[in-house]
Amino acid sequence: MRRNRVVVVGSTNMDLVASVPRPPAPxxxxxxxxxxxxxxxKGANQAIAAAKAGADVVFVGAVGDDTFALDLRQALVDAEVDTENLREVPGPSGVAAITVDADGGNAIVVVPGANAQLTTLTDADLQAIADADVLLCQLEIPLDTVVAAARHAAAHDTVVMLNPSPVRPLPDALLAAVDVLVVNQTEAWQLGRDVLAAVPHVVTTLGADGVRYRTHQLLQSIPSPTVDAVDTTGAGDAFAGVLACEWGAEPLAALIFAGAAGALATTRRGASVSSPTRAEIDALVTAWP
Known part of the structure; x- marks a missing residue:
């Protein structure tokens, strides 16, 4: 079975992760x-998750000219993500300072670095988007770049999937291009009902409680498999990446598969490294009653 061709336009950061017994107070x-x-x-995490699930993935992003850049690029290469569209720019790569508490909860501060310099799309970027089945974007890069990518995808019948994180107001031009919005409960509340109502497919992740899926004709709740979670960092990215891999004529099947991927990601520490393989997701879905 052919898997989706996915283009991810997004961020890549070095995660600096501190494990703590509890989050510090101010x-x-x-x-x-x-x-x-x-x-x-978020961009690299989702690209890696999609590739490990079986998608053909092209990553459009930027790294700096520092020592982190080599490791960031290699992580994508190791997951068999196409990095021909990953550019190097002067200055530091993006970083994320993350604390993970004893219950697996996390708090994250992102410093964009090179990601902030992803302000234009090349002809090669645009061609990759036009040739893809799914464009997957987040909001850790300049918003104008996300809008340009989404509008180009919509003009070429490429499904536009947006994970609007970190949340910010979404311009009408972006909303008009989005086919699938992937949010958590907090993001859904911050965006508001009017924004959610403007998108044909809205997927709201509910953590251990699963997923809520809404179209203009359907509202469906999908439970999550029960796992022993140790770190929720990257679980949402694993979900989004695998959903992009699987999205097609059967959204509910794609959501079940992506939900299993997100659950499995919580059983390992780290972000991109926690994304499961297709065989692991298949095994959990098969064993899930």
Whole structure:
């Protein structure tokens, strides 16, 4: 079975992850229990998740000219993501400072770095988008670039899937191009009903409670498999990437598959490294009653 051709236009960051017994209060210092550096960024995380699930993935993004850049690019290459459209720009790569508490919850501060310089799309970028089945975007890069990518995709019958994180007001030109909006509960509340109503397919992730899927004709709740979660970092990205891989004529089947991927991602620490393989997702879906 042919999997989707997915183009991800988005961010890549080095995640600086501190494990803590509990989140620090404002002005408080908390002793951590572990520290790791892991390639991440919502765009790269989603691209890797889609590729590991079987999609043919092209990543459009930017890294800096620092030492992090080599590891960020290699993480994509190792997942068999096409990096021909990953450009190098002067200055630092993006970074994310992340704390993960004993319950698996996380708090994240992102410094865009090179991602902020992704302000134009090349002819090669535009061609890749036009040739894709699905364009997947987030909001860790300049909004004008997301709008340009989405409008070009819509003009060439490429499905536009948007994960509007971090949340910001969405311009009408972007909303008009989006086919599938993937949000968590907080993002859904922040965007508001009018924005959600403007999109044909709205997928709201509910953590351990699963997923809510709405179209103009349907409202469906899909439960999540029960797993032993240790770190929720990257689970939403795994879900979005796998959903882009699977999206097509059977949205509910795609949502079940993506939900299993998101659940599996919580059983491992880290972001992109926590994305499961297709075989692992298949096994969980098959075993799930």
């Amino acid at each position: 002005g408080e210092t908390v002793l951590g229990t572990a520290f790791t550096t892991t390639p991440g960024g």
